Amino acid sequence: MTPEQRLADVFVALAGCTTDGPPDVAGTLTVLAHGSPSLLGVGAAAVVFAPDEHEAAHVAGSDPAVSRLEHDAVGWREGPGNDCHRTLTPLTQAALDGRSARQRWPHYAPRALGLGYARVVALPLRGHTGISGALVLLSHARQSVLTPGTLTLGQSMADFTAVTLERAREADRSRTLAAQLELALSSRIVIEQAKGVLAARLEMTVDDAFAVLRTHARSRQRLVSVVAREVVEGRADPGLAGE
Template sequence: MTTPRQQLAEIFVELAGGNPDAPLDAPVLLSALAVRSRELVGARACGVLVALAGADSGEAYASDAGARDLVLDAHHRGSGPGPYCRLTGQPMPRTDLRSPVARQRWPHYVPRALDLGYTEVAARPLRGREQTVGALVLFGGEDQQLTEEALEFGQSLADIAAIALLRDRELHRSRTLAGQLEHALTSRLTIEQAKGVLAAQRSLSLDDAFAILRGHARARQRKLTVVAREVVEGRLRL
């Protein structure tokens, strides 16, 4: 039988990205963040707004379809708790959606939220390593009010998921950079080999051999590495 403490530990592992040897599935992680936050915080619904690629891009995940559409529409309009929280990196305090202040601040957002049965909202940034990549939006209802303690716990869940996302992005960048460096080194080696072959064939200096390789590639609008490879493999004589 799983105890509450064990269940909580399993949720933390899930939000941290699960198996470290397996690729991170960001949509699964963010959907889990929304669902688990609703369960653990006691909110009526939770949504997640994330924008890893840039300010204009954005994806939304939520514990239900209504919350997802509301969070995504707010992002597209650039108005609402989620966009504010993501862009400023600051928490959005619990706000009564029935108040005149909320209606004035978010004229499009509030009517839709009230129609879905949400009477209050708060947002917490998805942040890690001094970067904010999104926001966790928490909705309360008449019988599911948000408490400060619950919102603090929601921030902890958001932090765990954000760190997992940022770690995965850094790993992807590292792999991409390593691949680019490997390709550059391989290309350079091929060119050096071609210079040696051409210099030996025509009794040229390495600089003169390179000038011939480069001139041939430019004249025919071909990549220098492709020309060099053909020379090394004996498929092209210059």
């Protein structure tokens, strides 16, 4: 398989993870992490996705050891991925055994060196609404320094992933909101119908009928909409008509 075919397969797989239903964040990140090493010529890759400070970060790596490293880095709040996400800028060709890396990443650098990696690159996941994480690329000492063209390709993969997840999450939120609105409208209609039934049965105004319905539901710690549906369907507590 040619590099172009492998690249096309990765992009198709990334898009396919979010085609239908809720976004498959883990699957999407795994595709990017596993596809990056061979396409970009690095030893390993990891992806950190944290679009919301109130949401736990999602992490995926090309192998278990790198996954654990990046998971721990999230807890340490250090490492190239954290710096890239925080500063909103790429981090390129940093030597893990240099003084700067050891000072900036006292936990991350020794651990990465222990896994056999000598250099690291971090590219931001850039979506339409901002930076949502980082793609971390780890290289062995014997591997070549990444060329500008390779870095551009890596950035394109990171950006495509960010935009794909962003759109999928937006679509999922829209579906959830639509379902909530539909449920609210359905409940409102059933309540109005129940008010009419009770008003006719008890010979009172619809406002008084709603008060009866609400009091009955609250006294039994039930939803008004559930009791209303029972009234409409003729399954309500017989005592309701006498209240």
